[in-house]
Amino acid sequence: MLEVSALNTAYGRAHILFDVALDARPGEVVVLLGRNGAGKSTTLKSLIGLVRPLSGEIRFNGRRIDRLQPYQVARLGLGYVPEERRIFADLSVMENLEVGRQPRRDGAAFWTPERLFELFPNLGRMKERGGGRMSGGEQQMLTIARTLMGNPSTVLLDEPSEGLSPLIVEQMAATIRDLKREGLCVLLSEQNLHFSELVADRAYIIETGQIRYSGTMAELSADEAVREQYLSV
Amino acid sequence: MTAAAILIQFLNGLASASSLFLVAAGLSLIFGVTRIVNFAHGSLYMLGTYIAYSLIEHFGRGPLGFWGAVLLAGLIVAAFGALVEIFLLRRIYAAPELLQLLATFALVLIVKDFALWVWGPEDLLGPRAPGLGGAVEIAGRQFPEYDLFLIVLGPLVLAILWAILTRTRWGTLVRAATEDREMAGALGVNQKWLFTGVFALGSLLAGLGGSVQIPREPANLFMDLSVISDAFVVVVVGGLGSIGGAFLAALLIAEIKAFCIGIGDVTWFGHVLSFSKLTLVVEFIVMAVVLVIRPWGLLGRQQSVPRSSGAAEAPLALPSRTAVQALVALLAALALVPVFFSGYALVLLIDIMVFALFSVSLYFIMGPGGMHSFGHAAYFGLGAYGAGLIVKSGAAMEVGLLAGPLLAGIGALVFGWFCVRLSGVYLAMLTLAFAQIAWSVVFQWDAVTGGSNGLIGIWPAPWLASKTAYYYLALAGCATGIFVLWRILYAPFGYALRAGRDSPLRADAIGIDVRSRQWGAFVIAGLAAGLAGSLSAFSKGSISPESMAVPRSVDGLVMVLLGGIQNLTGPVWGAALFTWLQDAVAREIDYWRAVLGAVILALVLAFPQGIAGYIGQFIESRRVKSAGAPA
Known part of the structure; x- marks a missing residue:
């Protein structure tokens, strides 16, 4: 259970997020939609603690996390998958997974490399390959698998479909649905409405750092006016 | 063999x-x-x-x-x-x-x-290692x-x-x-x-x-x-x-x-x-x-830009009217010093002024230039030796004051050509390497440089022989040098230099030849450091190889960093504080190095942005408060 209220974040003097409020419940896939520069990545980075918010409250399973270090947030079971993947290029696939490994957590799926290779069969075929010698799609799978090794109950996915070929995008959608089936809560940021429709239960729209819309995915799909206003290019 | x-x-x-x-x-x-x-x-x-x-x-x-x-x-x-x-x-x-x-x-x-x-x-x-104290015979020779x-x-x-x-x-x-x-x-x-x-x-x-x-x-x-x-x-x-x-x-x-x-x-x-x-x-x-x-070493790789390592450097603002007035007042006060003081106070002040010029010249390439030099003493030393050697060969002292900086400038021209090809720690190490090479030439070339004894009897011309006269020469030389360096930073050359530091790629894309600007900056800084070296030589009457050894380079770094690299006048305050501390503490306390180290540590922990940087922040926060609106 992730609850965010009145979140304000700034980089130096540039104020990015204004009173962002959102929540995500167990077993739910929630998408944060918005154009480039709307504040999607900044929101997720504020949640995991990579950016220190100016003000506001972030609760995870009832506990305040907005003053914690990223490693403390991660150890509470909030996983983060960055937009740029940030695979450790000098480390093999197995070693990348090892970095993400955390002890078993009550009430969350327990992942081992073997279980992850069932989810991502490609990775199972290149266990010893260096992270720097993988394709973009493979890296995207590895970065998710690496975060799952921490046995999170909630995962933040920053633009998972970006820069992937249509085939891999389909796979990514299937993966997110698998995670939902495992009981995970997923909060993802996206620009791609079509992709969001494939996976999300609910949606928020963010523009210039403010939440402009909140509703179920079905409602948003039906509301052409909102889509025109905030999402069309 | x-x-x-x-x-x-x-x-x-x-x-x-x-x-x-x-x-x-x-x-x-x-x-x-x-x-x-x-x-x-x-x-x-x-x-x-x-x-x-x-x-x-x-x-x-x-x-x-x-x-x-x-x-x-x-x-x-x-x-x-x-x-x-x-x-x-x-x-x-x-x-x-x-x-x-x-x-x-x-x-x-x-x-x-x-x-x-x-x-x-x-x-x-x-003692020798028990059990391994002896020697074995290898190819007919004893080997421990x-x-x-x-x-x-x-x-x-x-x-x-x-x-x-x-x-x-x-x-x-x-x-x-x-x-x-x-x-x-x-x-x-x-x-x-x-x-x-x-x-x-x-x-x-x-x-x-x-x-x-x-x-x-x-x-x-x-x-x-x-x-x-x-x-x-x-x-x-x-x-x-x-x-x-x-x-x-x-x-x-x-x-x-x-x-x-x-x-x-x-x-x-x-x-x-x-x-x-x-x-x-x-x-x-x-x-x-x-x-x-191989700019990244034998098995090294290009350094990734460290993520989230502090804020980007703020643009260099034009000095305010008050700041300019304060500097003019300071200059006037310095010009009046010989009226009231003489002897040791003047010697110390000459030292401070010389090191202020030295540290501003280092700041010039480190701050706006973005090139960290660990071997800046090389140019100070070349300036000193250039002046000393020409005077020893019979030329007038005034010629020496020109020849010193010129030699330092030539040194910077040669070393700089290599250095600007690198960046970051690698560049710093290469500057250290060149300084060490220059030092060792001076240290070992007994016939010309006097080797470890250095040169003695480097005195100013008769009309500058009195401490007061020499004080005014040093004041004029250092103030002019510092002013010129500062002025260059606000000239197009300075803008291009800072653009190259902040984003070499973008600077390149708008047509700035970043390397040649950096090279130019290297030479300018070398000339200025050389002037400081020459002025110092004539003030002391002697030159020793220590004037261009590694500790001197480190002194320069300490001065610049003490003052704060984000501030134009920082290096001057840093030089004054450091020179005064070294002088005052070294005479009073046996363990002056430890005291100096402790002071540096305390300053670093208390003012992670340097002294002048801290004062600047303090003034800004006051201004923001009095304006009533937080940024």
């Missing part, structure tokens, strides 16, 4: 390579993970040697006493390193890179005086058994390190954090203890490197800086953060040094070429060659 001699020299090289590798591996490991260039690494090595000496005295010289002492010394140094990390470095990871360097340099000063206090100034030679042990030790440590880094979870986390520590943190890795662990391991290696030396070389107070400069060279040649590279580089450099000693003097077309004298600089020559061919 016979085949046997070659073999023996080769083995000698291998033995030296081992301990060089131990120190360098620790330094490289620490840099890789924490991104801190640990200047105090040589001091840890020195501590290892001293502690091993004392422990052997305490435990006795038996096998258990000796080997126990060697190991325990390493462990004690490791514990010390862990404490340093926890209580000092943790507070400054977010501070600018150079401030971290300053903090570790303060440690060098403190450790040196601590060693002086505990062990005294005499060299202390430890202990050196054979060292030859094995290096590869052994390499293997152990390799196993730790690739076969343990801890090692995997260390390698992950080396690559992207922020991401490792987001995956639940607690960097704090990882960093402490790495620092302790690095310190252990340095301590062991020092303690195993105890039968070979006496513990002395100069080991710290000589070891750290060797270790820097090895790490940079091997590639920052690469353990294998450090091993390779240690081998390469130790072997080349061993053969230089082995070859000795060679007569070549009637000239005597002394290879053994070359050992003082040969590693720096190797480094310069390697860096020019």
Whole structure:
């Protein structure tokens, strides 16, 4: 259970997020939609603690996390998958997974490399390959698998479909649905409405750092006016 | 050389390579993970040697006493390193890179005086290793058994390190954090203890490197800086953060040094070429060659820009009307000083002004230029020697004042051409290499430069002979120099220079030839430092090689950093404070280095942005408050 209220974040003097409020419940896939520069990545980075918010409250399973270090947030079971993947290029696939490994957590799926290779069969075929010698799609799978090794109950996915070929995008959608089936809560940021429709239960729209819309995915799909206003290019 | 001699020299090289590798591996490991260039690494090595000496005295010289002492010394140094990390470095990871360097340099000063206090100034030679005290016959020559042990030790440590880094979870986390520590943190890795662990391991290696030396070389107070400069060279040649590279580089450099000693003097077309004298600089020559061919070292990789390392530098604002008025008032006050004071006050003020010019010239390339120079003293020294030599050859002092800066400028023109091809720590190391080469030429060329004695009797012309007259000359020279440097920063050249620092790629894309601007800045800074050197020479009446040695370069860095690199006038205040402190403290207190180190540490911890930077922030926060609206 992730609850965010009145979140304000700034980089130096540039104020990015204004009173962002959102929540995500167990077993739910929630998408944060918005154009480039709307504040999607900044929101997720504020949640995991990579950016220190100016003000506001972030609760995870009832506990305040907005003053914690990223490693403390991660150890509470909030996983983060960055937009740029940030695979450790000098480390093999197995070693990348090892970095993400955390002890078993009550009430969350327990992942081992073997279980992850069932989810991502490609990775199972290149266990010893260096992270720097993988394709973009493979890296995207590895970065998710690496975060799952921490046995999170909630995962933040920053633009998972970006820069992937249509085939891999389909796979990514299937993966997110698998995670939902495992009981995970997923909060993802996206620009791609079509992709969001494939996976999300609910949606928020963010523009210039403010939440402009909140509703179920079905409602948003039906509301052409909102889509025109905030999402069309 | 016979085949046997070659073999023996080769083995000698291998033995030296081992301990060089131990120190360098620790330094490289620490840099890789924490991104801190640990200047105090040589001091840890020195501590290892001293502690091993004392422990052997305490435990006795038996096998258990000796080997126990060697190991325990390493462990004690490791514990010390862990404490340093926890209580000092943790507070400054977010501070600018150079401030971290300053903090570790303060440690060098403190450790040196601590060693002086505990062990005294005499060299202390430890006993031979029990069981390995003899020699074996190799190819008909005697070779120490202990050196054979060292030859094995290096590869052994390499293997152990390799196993730790690739076969343990801890090692995997260390390698992950080396690559992207922020991401490792987001995956639940607690960097704090990882960093402490790495620092302790690095310190252990340095301590062991020092303690195993105890039968070979006496513990002395100069080991710290000589070891750290060797270790820097090895790490940079091997590639920052690469353990294998450090091993390779240690081998390469130790072997080349061993053969230089082995070859000795060679007569070549009637000239005597002394290879053994070359050992003082040969590693720096190797480094310069390697860096020019492979800018990231033998096995290194281009440094990734560290993520989220502090805020970008704020644009340089034009000085406010009040600031200009204050500077004019200061200048007027300085011009009035000889009316009220004479004698020592003037000498000290001349020193301060000379160093203010020196430190502003260093700031010129470091701040706006973005090129960190560890060898700026080279241009100060070239300026001094240029002026001194021309006067010695019979020219007028006024000619000397022109020739000095000119020589320094030519030096900067040559060295700068190589240096601007690199960036970051590599550039800093190359500047250090050139400074060391220039120093060693001056130090060894007895016939011309007077060698270690330097030059004496460099006095100003009769009309400037009085202290008051010379004071006005120094004031005019330094004030003009500083003003010109500042003015250039607000000229198009200065804008282009700063653009090149902030984003070389974008500057390039709008048509700025970044390298040529940097090269130009290097030469301008060299000319100014040379002027400072010339003015200093005539003020003192003598020149010694110390005027261009590494400690002088470090003095310059300390001055710039004390004042704060984000502030135009910072280097002037830094120079004044440092020169005054050094003068006042050194005369009153025996352990002045430790005091200076403690002051530097206190300043770094209290003002991570430097003094002037802090005052600037303070004024800004006041202004924001009085305006009633937070930004």
